[in-house]
Amino acid sequence: MTATDSLVDAFTTGPPSPVTFESPTAALINLIIYALLSLLAAGGLAVAYRWYFKQTVPEGVVAFVGVSVVALYINTTSLGVAVSDISVDLFEPGVVFFNVVALSIAAVAAPVGRRLGDAVSSNLFSLAGLREFEGEVGTVVRSAGRVTTITLPDEIDDMESYDPVTDETKAELADKTLLFPRRLTVEELRSRLIERLKEDYAVGYVDIDLTAEGTVEYLAVGSRAAGIGATIAPGSVAVAIRADPPNNASPGDTVQVWTTGETPERLTTGELRGVAGDTVTLVVDDGDETLLSPTAGYRLVTMPAEPQADREFATLLRGVDETMGTVTIEADSELVGLTPRALTATVVAIRPDGGKLTALPDRDRGFAVAETIYVLGRPDVLRGLEDRAKAVAAAESATETDDAATS
Incomplete structure (x- = not known):
């Protein structure tokens, strides 16, 4: 009787006996079955995870599921042997060694199923x-x-x-x-x-x-910028100080920073961003950080609520494809004389060379040499504006260099 016949008889007449490497053909067939079980379980999990969370399933979860499916199958067959009339030592070294090899193969097959399932689901959901x-x-x-x-x-x-x-x-x-x-x-x-x-x-x-x-x-x-740095407006800095914040203060509130000596003195005004024990993170104007010491203690006073338009704008900006960039117009560039209306991006501010920042400038105002424009647009649009803002000779030289490098 061949090994295949033995397996057929085992599945049709009674519970299968534990497999060992004493029967190489039966062992190979079982290992292939275990690998396929792990691969299919991992692939199915990857498809379901992609469909529900729109992300790739973590590797550790996939490995756990792949090994668990095979372990469950082995335990089920072992239970069938235990309640049957077959007398087999489940803790025999040969049986234990085969089970360890089977679980190892399941652990190796699971990442393969994860990659296949994720690749299939990415295109399958698109085409479906x-x-x-x-x-x-x-x-x-x-x-x-x-x-x-x-x-x-x-x-x-x-x-x-x-x-x-x-x-x-x-x-x-x-x-x-x-x-x-x-x-x-x-x-x-x-x-x-x-x-x-x-x-x-x-x-x-x-x-x-x-x-x-x-x-x-x-x-x-x-990568999407994370943390406090992405929400700090230009001209501001974040500092950590030791202070006793008011009980009703929360991130986003405007607070005054006072000394705690016999004669309290107001040092600066900032925005509260975080509290951890007696450590407080504040956003203050650039230059005011020199007034604060990391070792001294301070007292904070909550100010009346004020709209935080800059912070709301930064929060909204982090959730869209557009981003903010600055472009300085060089002499002889093609942007000289053009107006904000002629650009595909949105010009939100203009700063002349050494002059004062003008927010929301007139859309028919022409650009001048050495001006810095603050633009809101897609990254590829901003990159194109940076190239157009360069001098014509410099832009042509850069193009020739790129062409020579390509050839």
Whole structure:
């Protein structure tokens, strides 16, 4: 009787006996079954996790599930042996060794199932219309099977002024081919591609150049800025001091900082950002931090509530694709003489060279040499403005250098 016949008899006539390496064929078949169980369980979990959370399932969770499924199967068969008439020592070294090998193989197969499940679900949900397609376009793709493929470049740059993403993420994105529906405009395809990168790969910001044919010419990514630094307005700094904050103070309140000597003296006014015991984090004007000592104790007085327009704006800005940037106009650049109305980005302020900042300038006001403009727009639009703000000779030299490097 062959090993296959033995397995068939075991599953049809009674509970299977514990497998050992004394029967190599039966052991190999069982190990393959265990690997497939772990792979399918991990793949199914990856698909469900992607569908529900729009993220990749953590590796540790996948490994735990893959090994648990195999362990549950082994325990179930062992229980069948224990309640049957078969006399087998479940703690025999050969049986224990085989079970350890089986669990190890399950642990190795689980990450493979995770990657396969995540890759399949990313494109499956897009083509099925669950989160990428809607209306007639989704129907055409499902019925005709026609899709647009976008291949990312093999070199992905970091965005300036943003925290870089991990090397593992950039390596995963390099030469990646993503599927999208046909009949999309360039802007629609750009929006879907940026959304896909943010949701599937936890990328915070995307700077991309997309041709009319759907070819990615340039791609840079950055992590979404976290912490207090991203919400501090220009001309302000954050400091940590020892103080006794009022009981009714909360982050965002305006407070006065007073000394605690016999003759209290008001030092500065700031915004409360955090409290941990007697340590208080404040945002104060640049220069006022020299008035505060990290070792001295202070008393805080809560001020009447005031609208924090700058902080609300910073909070809203962190949740959209647009970002704030500054561009300084050089002599002989093509931006000299142009107006904010002529730009695709939104000009929110202009600072002349050595002059005072003007917020929300007239849209028909022309730009002058050495002025700094504060612009709100997509990263690729800001990058284009920076190139246009350079002198014509410098821009042509940079273009020639890029062409020589490419050739």
